Amino acid sequence: xxxxxxxxxxxxxxxxxxxxxxxxxxxxxxxxxxxxxxxxxxxxxxxxxxxxxxxxxxxxxxxxxxxxxxxxxxxxxxxxxxxxxxxxxxx
Numbered sequence: 001x002x003x004x005x006x007x008x009x010x011x012x013x014x015x016x017x018x019x020x021x022x023x024x025x026x027x028x029x030x031x032x033x034x035x036x037x038x039x040x041x042x043x044x045x046x047x048x049x050x051x052x053x054x055x056x057x058x059x060x061x062x063x064x065x066x067x068x069x070x071x072x073x074x075x076x077x078x079x080x081x082x083x084x085x086x087x088x089x090x091x
Contacts, residue, residue: 001048001049001050002047002048002049002050003050003051003052004049004050004051007051007059007062010040010042010049010050010051011062011066013042013049014027014040014042014049014066014070015069015070015073017042017044017047017049018042018070018073018074019073021044021045022073022074022076024044024045025042025043025044025074026042026043026044026074027040027041027042027043027067027070028040028041029041029063029067037052037053038052038053038056038063039051039052039053040053040063040066042070
């Protein structure tokens, strides 16, 4: 597991992981109320990246944009797989 302190590095690595291996990549947002800590985690079969937000309110827009981009990347991958399956079944 790689823990990042810099948001920009984390988001770039997370997007690269989703682009290179979309079938096994997933991400989650986790709130730990006991610690008052919010984590963003991107993981695949081989790699895991985490980032802990120090000030959620200040960094909310970054997390929102990251989540939207991850959704687009991973849903585009699913659409591509469905299209390929349809093309194979027609042949």
